Amino acid sequence: MKRILILLTTLLIAFSMIGCKNRNNFKPITDEEAQEKLNNLKDYGVDLYQKVDYLPLLTSTIFSEQQSSYSRNGNNVDGFGMPGNISGEVSENNYVRPLLELNQPGVIYRMWFTNWSSMPRLRIYIDDEETPTYNITLTQMASGEVEPFVKPLVYNQQEASGGFVSIVPIVFKKSIKIIGTGDFYFNINYQKYPHGTILETDDVSQIELVKKIFDEAGNDPKIYQNDKTLMSAINLENNSSVTIYETNEKQTITNLSLKFDEFVTRTFDRTLIEDKGINIGRNTTVKFKLKVNNSNDNILRFKGVLLENNQEATVKIDDIQVSKIEFRARRINGFEWMDSNYYEDVDIVIPKNLLVGKKEVTITLQTTSDLTLYRAWMLFNNKEEDQVMFGDGKDKEKHNYQENKTSAPVVSTYEYDPNTRIDDLTWQDIYKDEDIINQVWIKITYKDQTGEAVYAPVSSFFGFGAYGMFETLGLMVGLKADGTMYCYYPMPFESGIKIELINLSNVDLNQVKVTVGYENNLFEKGTYGYFKTNYISHINKTATSLIHNEPITFLKIEGSGKVVGITHSASGSYFGLHSRFYLEGDEQIYIDGSMSHSFHGTGTEDFYNGGWYFRAGVKTTPTFGQSNHNYRDNRDRTVMIRTLITDPIVFRSEIDFKMEHGGWNERIDVDIHAVVYYYHSQSVLQRTDQINFNDDDSLTNHQYEMDSKSNFVATNTRYYEGYYHNKLTPYKKMSEITEFSQFSVDILAA
Template identity: 25%
Template sequence: MRCASWLSRATATAVTVVLALLPSYAEATAGDPPGPADTFTAENKTPAGWDTYRRLDHLPDIPAGVRTLQFSSFDRTGGNTQDGFFGTYSCLRTTADGCVIAEQHGAGEIGTIWFTRDNGDVSHTGTLTIELDGKKVLQAPLQDVVDGRLGAPFTPPLVANADASSGGVLIEVPMPYRTSMRITTQHNPHFYHVTYRSFADADGIVAFDPRDPAQDVATLLTAAGTRDPKPTLPGARTTTRALNIPPGRTQTLATTTTPGLLTALEIRLPQASGTTAQEAGGSRRRTGALTTDVRGRITDDARTGAMASDHAHLSRTAASARRGAYATGLVPTHSDPTAAAVARTLLTGLRLRMSFDGQRTVDAPLGEFFGTGQDLAPVRALMFAADPPTQTFRAWWPMPYAALARVQLYNGSDIPVTAGSASVSEAPSPAHAQAVRTRAEGLFHALSHTGPTVPGTSWSFLSTRGRGKFVGVSHSMQGALDRTYLEGDERVYVDGARSPQIHGTGTEDFYQSGWYFNRGPYTLPFNGNPSHLTASSGCATGRDCTTAYRLQLHDAVAFTQSIDHTIEHGPMNDRQADYSSTAFWYGNSTPASYTSDIVRLGDPASERTHHYTSSTTAPLTMLDSAFEGDAHTPTRLRAPTRATRAPVTFTLAIDPGNNGVELRHTCDQQQGPQQTEISVQGHPLHDWYQPLVNTDRRWLDDTYQLPAALTRGRRMLTVTLTPAPNGPAWSAAAYEARSLT
């Protein structure tokens, strides 16, 4: 079992591995002093790098000029069979060094990297190479990286292998860069995703330094679920009340009119004392030369790179996972059906409600709010926790307000709550109160909804208008015993774009696991599968019950106008399930961007009005195709495009009071990568680089971020694009200016 030997192997091998890695980095950085440990960014950005963890009190900050995107192996046709099994879409391109899986020009930050293959054994992927600003900061076997063999900063829980994350492997080390990033694997990795943030400029960004062990962050994350991870604020005080709530009634736990923020919540509920035995994870069956996986797909061992898990290996894996889970208290070893039923009733029937400045922004089932869902299971996440032995639930989200905050607990069950206590901690903070008033910070939201899934329609985690950022979700699922409802991909559409910024490969993949959570329940600081039940352990007859959570802190998804975050149920929304989910986000209802102008190519009036010129006018080609997304009901568009190799110039109107501008480019992504130099008002910027290719769903909405220092105070921008001489022609159907306000 890998997780049992992390520390001993890390101690024994870290020197060899790191010395093998560092010469390439040392050569590239010769003479450069080590960067500072703290990498606080400029005023428009939330903390980056290690400060994301060190300054969690800044989690409510709403950034400008920040976009969160993802590269992944998702099926480009919108289906399910090519999400990674054959590696069809896993490489953006192939070089002498291997398979390029992520690439960006400009400033940004790698947030989360996840892989799986071969039931979680990623050794066949070979070496992982990460280049930032042209320098190799990591080059080592992927399996060694996720096993923690490299040493700090690549140590648990900042990395996790498949035993720790139940079938998937992950790297949660935040890695900022100023000019570029590229990630390459030696061999095709099959299933993967890389989630990263793109910044409008590099102001305040200090590139990741692999020589900084960030030991304080590792210590903080290791203690996840046991204490408040935020810096202590002066003047904090805690109010504690005994619980006494008849069915159908509400008890106020705390009310404060001192401007500042709520910092912690603790609820002790002795009546929720029942625990249930957890089921093991997923499985796969072998049938001769072909492998049939529980996803309902048949794979060829030769093509998938040795899917070599036989029955004996699976038995050993399952036993190892169970031993590890029992040893850490993840899997309760006994079950009291009556007490467990009471606990489930209270966890789903009690609702936590919070109001800030007169707005109710929190209304969620108690269990789901604390990550444990419909069953009392251990949770040790960074921002919340559940402890079954003491029936105690804790949360540490920073929850700012300008003038008034109220916390209540509603009893929607038929069981009177007659014991226990609730403690609410608050801290006075004029700075946080002012930030809420000026909308620099968003109010904390945790709104839940429950019900059956709808055939052909994805389940919505969050669909809202305004400005904010999505920071996590707690998800309770009940479906068929074959667990194929877990086939569903997540998709995130931001600010009206027709292309998803994030497109995943499966539900357990979104929760950074794999193979239907094949190692069984677990809990980590950012992700977990605390509970898995069937009829023998508390779920309904013939049904499978699964609870999962995911926190996105350094990879929070910012939006300025709207967000639509959904997940499929089944391969193509074709498996019935009953879901409940609670989305965690910060924000307000006031949009902070709008389309100030758009030039449509092929429209003579639009081209003339926007002074669209070129030394060689490219011919128009009519494209009738779809955008990526839903398999059955994709967004379609029929419009003319121009693919040019000659420089083009055009103007766009913008809001003079802007806080930066985004250029949204609607294009044909049939060929790639596409690249062009860009200058605005005569100022050269980093190249606009678009590495994606899709020959089936060819339309793409792609965005280039312009810094506020270049655009603020102007009413008009002149943009010049000079396509790269080597490579496909630069395609465009329209350019849209979105002014951030």
């Protein structure tokens, strides 16, 4: 498909402020200069990070696929080396594992791994090389020290919250083969090109330019920014709508942002804190004094750490037992908010009647298990009256510290669950804002298209999700710390657009700041797709509740186009040990009517490049991550993002994008709010001919030939994998090709 740009030199006179959204000291350039710069970039590989302006352009010659370690026998054991994974993707020694082998041009855009034992190793052979082009462990790949696997396009398990990730494009001109050694989960995403396509290897130095773009996430990543800007402040009354932009001209919307003065953007505190404490043995008595305020109840707060076992002690105030402190045992890895130790505070109410006439009290702890403590505070009206630091000998002496058995000193560097660093009153404000903003929707319609192209809550559309307004600095959508919601996906159109905000809440929203950037549409009609979204919402115990044994449909549509991003909010009932099992679901993506999936992943968090239910907690990069994890009404809630600007999922006639819920589509308790961002054209790939290898007449009519060593053999493997695993195919034989086969097909004349 040709990509021809029309050069428009006519200057449009805007009815608004003409401006430039400069990225730092970015200097505006003309249409001609922008076009020249963009055309000098390749249509594949690392250059695509700089070529976001051309994201709407469509092609029919790229084939998007994935290989992974998903279990081919239909169970949920998706890791190579795990008992029950009978994928067959193993060598005779059951340890060296072929992961991918292609014999045509293409580009790998994503490699994701996680492991549970010894460190796996990769051997990557490019273009028929006899020795590996790269022979590296996953640690080396993610370190950033081995070219071309350099920062910021590689991430270790801490940075990606559970996965070893490379989004370094690997270009191969003729072939590629990847062998893995060890036990691991893996996903490899790539795009294939037709034989004869000429691809050039990337220049690693270009990654420095990508680093600049990533470092400035939250700003527009596009090259051409000499657009016109309409800025306004609107009053959005309850249960009403307002048009924020409308035109009948051919244009491109380049950026869209909103800011509501009523709402506050929050950030999670992920500060690592070094502290000194003591480990108190079982059956130990500890005493110390703390000052109190005797005018009302006080709060006695202990700082401890969650460990493998419960930690308990009874608490006495001046020899009167009032309560006990308990630090629960950590849940097994994967089911906490992170998979390493973290601090926790435990509060005890000291009633006023025990404090009458007193300025200080003696606190006695009687341990019934080992107990690690760092500090204790006495609080009145949330203000500190006194504090003892158990790791500081002088401070303990100051507070008359005594113990009948010697405790052991400890020095730790941990963090708190960031949700606990937000107080209860603030959480109530967060929930209040959440309930309102989730009822503010954005609607976009194109004048030459039927129906809404975009109709979704602004929370999901702008990429921060349905579970509170937390800062999310995605490359294309996000929420800044100052409250600005932004979308930088280019939206070209031929005959006009209308953008509306709809307030379905009962609250008036005043002086909403709106910015709409627009420019000339430089694309030739028919070469690009219209920007659209598909919003889905499934709420437990309602008419939209998920269905047992049926996966979630993220997007099912006819036409041609490409998926370029997802914002995915999911919550599940809190099941204690298995609170996050709702993240077990695999993606399955069926392209162009095929009942064989082009993508089949290994878990929901794996799709967003995490692992073990995001084992390092909330982590967001410009193109993927878990941006939010919190709790409400006894539900565990997660927001995930993924941007596919280099590796969009391309389709030519239709796409069916599914995601499982739980390991076997059994988690019907799960709530889902998701937006899929995609470019779409009504045009479809036409079938001009078809050859049926099970029909002798069809073979004859298509002049089918094969070498003498090849043959047709009967097959009993007549079922599909994945969603269509119960569907029987009509095929009873297949060809086993040793050297070659050839046949003719009809095509449309040029």
